[in-house]
Amino acid sequence: MEEWVNNWLAKQRELGEKGLEIKKFSNGHYVYRSTTYWDKELKKRRKKSVYIGKLDINKGLIESQKTVISSKRVRSIWEYGNAALLNYAIQDLKPLLQTAFGEIWEEVYALALIRIAGYVPLKRANLAWEKLYPIEEITPSMNPKNLSKVLKEVGINRKGQNHVFSGLNSEDKQLVYDLSAIFTRSEAINFAEKGYNKEHFHIPQVNFALFCTANDNLPTMVRILPGSVRDVKSLALSVQEIGVENKTLILDRGFYSQGSIKTLNEHKLSFVIPTKRNSTLYNEQINLSEHFFYHERLIKCGKKEYGGNILYLFEDSEMKKEEEYTLYKQHDENKITSKTFNKGLEKAGKILLVSNVDLAPENVFLMYKKRDTVEKHYDTYKSILEADKLYLQDNESLFGHIFISFLSLYGYVKIQNCIRKANLTSKYSPRDLIEQFRKVYMMDLDGKMIFTEVPKKIGEMEKKLNLKLFPK
Incomplete structure (x- = not known):
């Protein structure tokens, strides 16, 4: 024991205090009063300790404000x-x-x-x-x-x-952003509104926006939104709230629209966003003049300026084979029309991204693929949130719960x-x-x-x- 602890204990004994015992847990010193009693079952004397409080080098004994716990419940x-x-x-x-x-x-x-x-x-x-x-x-x-x-x-x-x-706003220059929802029937939570969700449930929901760093996947911010709000304007407000600057936002395909791209550019936010598979931008002629390898897969690529932004086109050789196989099988089994079959062949294995940053195609592709790992964390986060939803009776508790779950x-x-x-x-x-x-x-x-x-x-x-x- 440190000298100051022994000096305090010696002084207490001079004052007539008996049975004091000091236990050290990590760097803290805790005071107990110890006595003995006769155990009838074991037929021998046993030690009993009662916790008194914590010992501080400056304040002395800080007595416990909690209910005294008997020795039978003291954890050892x-x-x-x-x-x-x-x-x-x-x-x-x-x-x-x-x-x-x-x-x-x-x-x-x-x-x-x-x-x-x-x-x-x-x-x-x-x-x-x-x-x-x-x-x-x-x-x-x-x-x-x-x-x-x-x-x-x-x-x-x-x-x-x-x-x-x-x-938590790190030096990582890339952030993954996505929206998801939890459902609740609590009438006291007025943030809960009916809105769009992947499950197509017509139940009041609360949306939450989550930012994660692209390189280490760590969450950096969560923001709660009314259930009916699910557009890119919420992204701009979220960015303004924490002052994120000079970051490139990697978005989900669900955010893609001409209006969203316009809003992002108006707020001077750098972004990478995949187009939907039925986008007419696939009709643009982009020469796949470059290539690189990603996890032993050949990726052909090219880019083209378009409407003040840049289109990045990628063709994954392995994915192309898989999609062509599926298309031919469905066509032979008369599950799809010839028109759908031909359009599918044109896009087989292709990924089209829109961005307002001018980088090497390989770098943009790697940014896009970083979403895969982060999306798994969204599922983890939702499982924590969903577990407590029945016990949340007002907006304040909901906001607090979402923040604790974020931590x-x-x-x-x-x-x-x-x-x-x-x-x-x-x-x-x-x-x-x-x-x-x-x-x-x-x-x-x-x-x-x-x-x-x-x-x-x-x-x-x-x-x-x-x-x-x-x-x-």
């Missing part, structure tokens, strides 16, 4: 491996959350952390948090009623949310990036890692903190991932 073993992994995933958000949300930042941090592995309802949040070793030495109030209030406070604090978004997604992707860099994506998902690392515990043996053995497989995984989570 914690999940360390997954706690360390989850903390690694969102630890760089900590300073942003401290500034943005002040007194409630610990609750925001804790709730986002425990939901990285999947949805945890508010009524089980405290149980999930107590199992984890307190690496960050924070003491959030995880009571369900308190967390409900936190969600509302976060939801109405758009300034705080924007502080986080601005802090959890950030942590999930952070772990996913570690797996990807280690070339282990075919073997593990972030949830797989969290479950594996859960096997490493920290135990309190009479005030001495001891690690359980790190299984060989987990040790090898930690080394490959270059995480350095376990003390040597």
Whole structure:
């Protein structure tokens, strides 16, 4: 123990305090009052400790405001491996959350952390948090009623949310942008309106716009929109809100229209957007005079100026074979007309992109393909959002929930990036890692903190991932 801790304890004993015991967890010192009692079943004396409070070098004893817990409920073993992994995933958000949300930042941090592995309802949040070793030495109030209030406070604090978004605005020059929706029948959420969705459900919905960096796939912003709003104007407002400049936005085919392209140019936003397969722009003559290889596939390419923008045409040799095979089979089975067959052959294997940036075709193609990985994260995000929708009774709670889920997604992707860099994506998902690392515990043996053995497989995984989570 440090000298100041021993001096404090000695002084308390001089004052007549008996049975005081100090336990060190990570870098924190916690005070307990220990006594013994006779255990009738075991027929021997046993130790009982009651938590009093935390010891501070300047303030002295900071007494606990919480209900005293009997020794039978004092936890002496914690999940360390997954706690360390989850903390690694969102630890760089900590300073942003401290500034943005002040007194409630610990609750925001804790709730986002425990939901990285999947949805945890508010009524089980405290149980999930107590199992984890307190690496960050924070003491959030995880009571369900308190967390409900936190969600509302976060939801109405758009300034705080924007502080986080601005802090995540990386040097990556490319952002992937997309819109999706969650459905709700809550009449108190007036953002919920009937609108377009891929499932063609005629149920009130809330749209959310998500920005992700193209290179590391990390989410940088989420914005909530009324269910009926689904045009590119919302994109321009979102960009203005966080001040994104000098970025190229990679959009989904669903955003393509002449009106959208006009709006993007008017707001001086750089973009790359694929045209729809029935677009008349495919009739433009573009010479496929260049080529490159993408994942061992031959890609022929060319570009052409058109109406102040640039058309980029690509022909994927493997995709062309697959689409031609399908077209011939459908034609032979009389499933498509000759007209559809001929038009399909003209576009087989072709991808047409529109952009207002002049780059080498290969660079534009690589930007477009970065959407593939990011789109998988949208599915993860929606699964978290959908899980809680029945318990959201007003706009403020909805906004707070969407922001907390955004933070959890950030942590999930952070772990996913570690797996990807280690070339282990075919073997593990972030949830797989969290479950594996859960096997490493920290135990309190009479005030001495001891690690359980790190299984060989987990040790090898930690080394490959270059995480350095376990003390040597």
